[in-house]
Amino acid sequence: MTDQPPVLFDMDGVIVDSETYWHAFEEETLFPETLAGDHPDLDEVTGMNYREIYDYLETNYEPTITKTEFIELYNETATKIYGEQVALMDGFDALTDTLRDRGAKLAIVSSAPKSWIETTVDRFSLGPFDLVLSAEDIDAPGKPEPHIYEHAASEIDADPADCIVVEDSENGVTSASRAGAYVVGYRTGPNAETDLSLADVVVNGPEELRAELLD
Known part of the structure; x- marks a missing residue:
């Protein structure tokens, strides 16, 4: 580990x-x-x-x-x-299994309501996660403001600066960057032209994401 x-x-x-x-x-x-x-x-x-x-x-x-x-x-x-x-992104299960084996804490931090997240988690039998956090769980503005990632880090007893965040949207990348996290911008077809310039690194697709998170 x-x-x-x-x-x-x-x-x-x-x-x-x-x-x-x-x-x-x-x-x-x-x-x-x-x-x-x-x-x-x-x-x-x-x-x-x-x-x-x-x-x-x-x-x-x-x-x-x-x-x-x-x-x-x-x-x-x-x-x-x-x-x-929806379909599960290629390799997501294998990636999270490896991260858990390495002792990483894992969280879902989403602007979606909790019910949408739960539908996804149940449908694809995802988890376990150390935290599942919806923007509606916090009494503060959501993405692109930093509060949701600051709150998430606190919930798992971590400093935001010690966390890696994977985001695909400009608002999400901005939120995580403002919180002080290390931000991986995740680029796929739908966000091919999205401005992810505030990310610390941008990866293209699941194989590059796996390499970035495991290296």
Whole structure:
């Protein structure tokens, strides 16, 4: 067993390929049907908690529905995405098994509601994790603010600076970087053009991620 630092994984786009489905929903249904005028770039909202997405849109764009209606649309879509559509990222089970064997503490730290995370964990029989933390579990702003990663590190008795965070979104990378963690930007198809420049290192796909975390 080696002295392996804690590894904190975002869920969407890191553990499962859900960003593919969320992006399609937002571009093809959500934004056209709920916003008047301009639509945001996907990277503006990817990685944020959906309740805070509405607040962001209300400040910067022109929503045509209420926050309650907006949340209902997300929840209805999430049931299908996590319950039926998503697939586990290649090699994730093997990677976490190896990290556990090396004595690493592992966590899921996500903007998604706890119920969405639990659906994913149950469906793919993931775990055990030392912590599963949703943005809705903390009384503070979510990503891109640093609070969720600061809170996660505290929950596993670690300093954020001693943790490795794997994130695929600009908001997530910003959050982890502001918390002082070592940030691995995880690039796959859906985020090929996403600005991950605040990450300490950017890897392309599961093989590079495995090499980075285990080396």
